[in-house]
Amino acid sequence: MNGEHWLLVALAGLVAGAVNAVAGGGSMLSFPALVAAGMQPLQANVTNAVGLLSGYFGGSVAYREELKETRGAVRRYAAAAVLGAVCGTCLLLLLPAEVFEAVVPGLIVAGCLLVVVQPRLTEAVSRRRDMNRNKNKSRNKSGDRDEDGAPAALALPCLFGAGAYGAYFGAGLGVILFATLALLQHEVQQANALKALLSLAVNLVAAVLFAFFAPVDWGVAAVLAVTSLVGGVAGGRFARRLSDRNLRLAVLLAGIGGAVWLVTS
Numbered sequence: 001m002n003g004e005h006w007l008l009v010a011l012a013g014l015v016a017g018a019v020n021a022v023a024g025g026g027s028m029l030s031f032p033a034l035v036a037a038g039m040q041p042l043q044a045n046v047t048n049a050v051g052l053l054s055g056y057f058g059g060s061v062a063y064r065e066e067l068k069e070t071r072g073a074v075r076r077y078a079a080a081a082v083l084g085a086v087c088g089t090c091l092l093l094l095l096p097a098e099v100f101e102a103v104v105p106g107l108i109v110a111g112c113l114l115v116v117v118q119p120r121l122t123e124a125v126s127r128r129r130d131m132n133r134n135k136n137k138s139r140n141k142s143g144d145r146d147e148d149g150a151p152a153a154l155a156l157p158c159l160f161g162a163g164a165y166g167a168y169f170g171a172g173l174g175v176i177l178f179a180t181l182a183l184l185q186h187e188v189q190q191a192n193a194l195k196a197l198l199s200l201a202v203n204l205v206a207a208v209l210f211a212f213f214a215p216v217d218w219g220v221a222a223v224l225a226v227t228s229l230v231g232g233v234a235g236g237r238f239a240r241r242l243s244d245r246n247l248r249l250a251v252l253l254a255g256i257g258g259a260v261w262l263v264t265s
Contacts, residue, residue: 005037006223013051014226017231020055027052027171028108030224039217041104042097046214049170050207051224055232066193067230074197078155080150081198084163085205092168107169117175155184159198166199167206174199
């Protein structure tokens with residue numbers, strides 16, 4: 001990698017951190033940037049997962065108060081998501097790299113679309129919560145609410161699947177987790193808090209396994225870790241000047257452009 005490539009990586013981490021802080025979907029920008037810098041898709045994916053880990057940690061710290069209210073749910077949800085993450089990581093490491101390269105354009109587009117529909121999802125969840133508020137007065141005040149929402153039997157398999165997907169690719173993981181948690185009737189802030197923690201758990205599992213068994217570029221990962229953390233704090237302020245709609249549109253266009261570039265290159 002030359003100087004221009006290192007600059008691209010640094011800027012990608014900065015912008016990804018800002019986008020994750022505001023709307024989510026930063027991987028839609030950083031992953032194609034790593035490929036454009038000359039990395040193979042599989043190496044770019046694992047390096048991106050390791051490099052952006054610091055941003056997920058920051059999100060979990062920010063929601064520590066909300067997480068205290070959901071301790072009972074955290075243990076069960078994290079166990080399912082972590083087990084899924086182990087399976088997803090094993091799939092990525094054991095299957096031929098050609099399989100990942102074949103499916104990644106579709107995964108990028110799917111992740112972009114998830115980022116774009118997230119505002120509608122949040123709005124729908126808020127409406128459902130208001131409609132059900134009077135019907136669920138006996139709800140567990142600890143935040144452990146899966147009994148009142150979708151059947152508990154569906155909660156853990158869904159989180160297992162989300163963990164597997166997140167470890168295999170990861171883009172759009174936050175939206176998938178939020179959708180699952182929202183259907184369990186967690187309030188929006190609690191769902192966001194759990195989403196942040198579960199995203200951290202999934203990516204931490206993947207990062208640890210990638211560190212031993214995957215071709216992580218540690219120099220690139222270090223640059224991403226620093227710049228994504230800075231982007232989440234300082235870059236987020238600039239990103240908030242954009243409307244939420246325009247920011248998500250930019251993520252969508254960048255992700256689709258990256259998918260098209262991967263297919264045609």
